[in-house]
Amino acid sequence: MIKHPQSLFGSRLRAARIRAGLPQDRLGVLIGLDEGCSSARISRYETGTHAPPFEIAQSLAAVLNVPVAYFYCPQEKLAEVLVELYGLAEAELQFVLEELRIIREKRVARDA
Template sequence: MSKHPQSLFGSRLRTARIRAGLPQDRLGVLIGLDEGCSSARISRYETGTHEPPFETAKSLAAALGIPAAYFYCVSDELADIILESHDLSVDELINVLEWLRHLKQAHVSQ
């Protein structure tokens, strides 16, 4: 029987791991866990039984090629924005930020 994530962190971790095509044990090994316990540890994070320390979350994010902030976004839309903007250059991020500020100002002015 498959366990479903019970925490926001766990849900986002599971989604990112599956997107990356990594099994739990491989992800655990990539962040330095012993091969014998890596699957169980990642499973505990995904089910919400345990939440990793932030340093471990950063390691998980690096192994998955995503920003750690993705794990903590309450809004799915904001999480998607973070994923989409992760690989942008600084100049591109500045352009996106300026566009968002303009959009927000236009909304406030209405």
């Protein structure tokens, strides 16, 4: 029986793991968990039974190639943006930041 995530962290973790094509046990081993308990531990994180310490969340993010903020972001579209921005070069991030500031300035001027 598949348990569905009951937490934001759990649903984001499951989505990232599936997107990466990793089974729970492999993900657990990749972050340094014992092979005998790795699948159960990841399952508990995904279902929300347990919340991982921040250090584990950082390890999960690194292996799954997502920013750790992705796991905690309550807005779906913003979470997607975080994933897309992750790994961009500094110059690319600067360009995106400048474009976002232009968009915000236009919105403020429009709403004034």
